[in-house]
Amino acid sequence: MTTATQSTETARTTVTVKCTGHVRTEVGEPEFSYAFEGDTLGEFLDDFFESYDVEEMLVAETEEEASTDGWADPPEELPGTWEKNPEGEQTRTYARVAVNGKFNEHLDGFDTELDDGDRVALIYPFIFCC
Template identity: 70%
Template sequence: MSTTTDAAGEQAVTTTVDVKATGHVRRELGEHRFDYTFEGDTLREFLDALFAEHPELKEMLVAETEAEASTEGWVDIDDLPGDWAKNPEGEQTRPYVRVVVNGTFNEHLDGFDTELEDGDRVALMFPFMFCC
């Protein structure tokens, strides 16, 4: 994390992370790994900056509603084993998409409010899926 001073004398925090992209995200970005510097120090600020440069990624990755975040399955959702964490509505990813910080799914950290430091690894994973 670095601090810079703008023309008005205000200090701004910038963070540089190592971004890895897979599948559909890689296809949209045109590369699978790069360093990315953004103003701020949270996953939310990182995503906002990246989406400003690549607006198609927001629709691809982020689910605005619970229905967009879920897929039908065969598990009775009222009887899940263990401890399940989920981001609040509007801060969830679409089915099969994962945002990972240093190897941990963001919903097991502080969601989009996860703090980032210089050198952290952020993976945006949306695998290609093929069926019968």
């Protein structure tokens, strides 16, 4: 008797990583290819953070780390649709993660599917004040 076997292999995806600001300083390169097991932004980030110690720089653990008071009072009625990623899937204030030029919260957050050749930008700008 023969039984069918199912493949338990996980997809391997290769993306182009672009780093700016403090992330670039920590990683040491502005742009490079990166292969990981899986096909979502969350799987990419988990794998990437094992290789590069920049998670604390990019990902907010609390709502307080993900927001700022801003410099101006917002209007009573905000234009368009405003959505946030769920807690634990938000970036720190001023830090951003983008896939092919779109911020992850405008896609499917950390569930955003990635294909070979996609561009993932890890952004944490230098901020200087007064």
